[in-house]
C-alpha cells in the first residue's frame with residue numbers, strides 16, 4: 191500500500207475555469223475547432239451530456255447546444271503541471287509523472303507525513319486543492335495497476351459534479367481518495383472489466399469475450415497456456431500476471447531530488463538549547479529515514495532556524511563522505527545548531543539533507559565512511575556505521591509494517607536510556 195496514483199480531475203477544463211471563474215458550473219470542453227477538432231478535456235457539467243474526451247467537438251456541440259468550447263492553452267497547462275510536480279516532490283522524491291495531469295508516487299520514504307497512506311493521500315488532495323485551486327483524485331495500492339484503478343474509482347461522478355452523494359462512504363466512489371488494503375487488492379482487481387487492464391483494447395476485449403472472459407476475475411481463471419495461444423507469448427503472459435495482481439513496475443522518478451528535509455513550527459517559541467538539539471537529532475532521524483526510503487544518502491546538512499520575530503537563519507556543512515545514518519546526520523545538525531543561539535526564542539526548526547548520492551554508489555566505497563573516524567572506533571568507524579545503518583533500517587521496516595507509533599524514535603529511546 192505504498193504507491194499512490196494522482197490524477198487531476200478534467201485537468202485542462204479545470205485550469206480554464208480557474209483562470210476564468212465566470213465559466214464555473216458551465217458545460218465546458220477544451221478542444222479543437224468545431225469543424226474538425228476533438229474534445230481534449232470536458233468539465234463534469236459537460237460529461238452529464240455524455241460528452242467524453244476524444245469525441246468530435248461537433249458531436250459534443252450537438253449533444254449540448256450551450257456548450258462552451260475553449261481552445262487549448264498548452265503552455266499554461268504545462269506551467270500548472272510543473273507546480274503540481276513541485277508540490278508532489280515535497281511529499282516524496284519518488285515521483286513519476288506519466289502525463290501533465292497524472293503521476294505515480296512511491297510514498298515509502300514519506301512515512302512521517304501522517305498516519306498511514308490513506309491519510310497521506312487525503313492530505314495530498316487537500317494540498318493540491320489549496321495550492322493550485324484544482325481538484326484531483328488519488329488512488330493507493332501496492333502496485334501501479336491497483337493505484338491507477340483506485341484513483342479512477344475515486345473520481346467524481348458526472349451526475350453530481352463536485353458533490354459526494356449522501357451515504358457514500360468517505361473512501362468510496364467519488365470521494366476523491368480510494369486506498370485499497372493489500373488483502374482486498376485481488377477482489378478489487380477481479381471486479382473490474384478486463385478492458386480496464388493496460389494492453390486490453392477493444393480487439394483484445396472482443397477476443398476475450400468470445401472465450402467467456404468479461405472481468406479480470408474471469409481472466410484470472412484462464413490458464414497461462416490458453417492465454418498465450420490466444421494472444422501470443424508476451425501479451426498473454428502480461429495479462430495473466432496482471433490478472434493475478436502481479437505488476438512489477440516500479441516508480442521511476444523523472445529527476446533526482448535536490449534535498450530532503452523536515453521542519454516543525456512550535457506551538458510556543460522554544461528557548462532551551464538542549465531541547466532544540468534533541469529535536470534536531472529526532473528530525474535528523476526522520477530525514478535519514480526518508481533518505482533511506484528514497485535510496486539516497488546526503489553529503490550536506492543544513493539547519494534552519496526561524497526566530498519569534500520571523501527572521502530566519504541557516505547553517506550548512508558539506509562533508510567529504512555521505513552521512514549514512516540518522517545518528518551521524520543528527521550529530522552534524524546539533525553541531526550546526528550550536529552556531530545559532532536561540533536568543534529570544536525559536537519558532538521553527540528545520541533539518542535538511544542535500545547533495546544526495548544514490549546509496550548503492552555510496553556503499554560501493556565503504557572505506558569512505560571511515561573518513562569520519564578511525565576504522566577501529568566501534569561506534570562511528572566503518573563497522574559501527576554499518577551496524578548503526580542496519581539498526582535504523584530495521585526500525586524503518588518496523589515503522590512501515592506497524593506504523594510510526596509502534597516504535598519510539600531512536601533518539602528518544604537513547605535519551606531515555608542515557609537519562610536512567
Ligand SMILES: [Mg+2]
Pocket residue numbers: 197198199200201291292
Ligand atoms: Mg486527469
